[in-house]
Amino acid sequence: MTSGLSKLLTAAARGSFPPADGSVTVLPAPSPRDAGVVSFTAHAVVFADVPAAWVHERIPPGDLAAPLNPPFLSALGARLGREVNNIDLLTVAEALPGPPPLALTRSTDRDHPRTARALRHRDAVRAWTTADGGTVVLGRGVAGRRELAVEVDDAAQGRGLGRELARSARHLVPAGELLWAQVAPGNARSVRALLAAGFRPVGAEALLVPPGERG
Known part of the structure; x- marks a missing residue:
């Protein structure tokens, strides 16, 4: 429902x-x-x-x-x-047609920090990695919406990989569906990456979680 x-x-x-x-x-x-x-x-x-x-x-x-x-x-x-x-x-963006522009490999590593965090807050979590240090995580979050998380290894920072990961994630979503992403406003690098990948600001959000599940 x-x-x-x-x-x-x-x-x-x-x-x-x-x-x-x-x-x-x-x-x-x-x-x-x-x-x-x-x-x-x-x-x-x-x-x-x-x-x-x-x-x-x-x-x-x-x-x-x-x-x-x-x-x-x-x-x-x-x-x-x-x-x-x-x-x-x-923020939110629509699905894009065709394969993602980055070469993504499905990951089964449930202990990766970004994946482990997603598992605490989302259902149906799936993850992909790139050879040069990028991770994309998708899952069903608030009210069943499809949510995105992106991680870039320190050694791969500053080359636009975060932007390309976010854009690639839009190709992983079925046609006609929406992809949501939340980001701290002070994380200017991630904000810029999402905007450059076609995500639009919709509002601001604060989630309340059980004690010990922050982060």
Whole structure:
């Protein structure tokens, strides 16, 4: 069953955003794993199993920044028994036809740091590597969306490999589907790589995870 959050995210990815009216929408958690806040232009969405009245009591009317600010996120985390992970830039891109431009090899190494992290937060995780130190990881994350993670070895930095890995990942997705990527805004190198690979900013997102599962 498609959740309300999944429908909202898909619509935003297609350019149909929630109204920029300063309001906050509260949706049920799409799965026992997922809880957090996604913020679009002048509209926030809290997805967690909490009463809407509880959320609205803690967000001052007209305060567009409040849903992603520490006081509310801390209160939400305490209510849920979870911790705030990161506040990330949320980006999306469509699938591209044909084979990826990079030579990718399927990896079965579940201990690679990027793959191990994905396994904590995503389902149906698959990974690929390149001969020159790149790793691409795909999995089903928040509300079942297909999510991307990229890793470039230190020795391979500075040559545009991250951009090409992100672009190649779009060729690994079935036609007509979307690929999502979250990145810390301060990670300017990764932000630039995603933008250059055709990913578009959609909003910002903070996920709340069980204690000990941050990162």
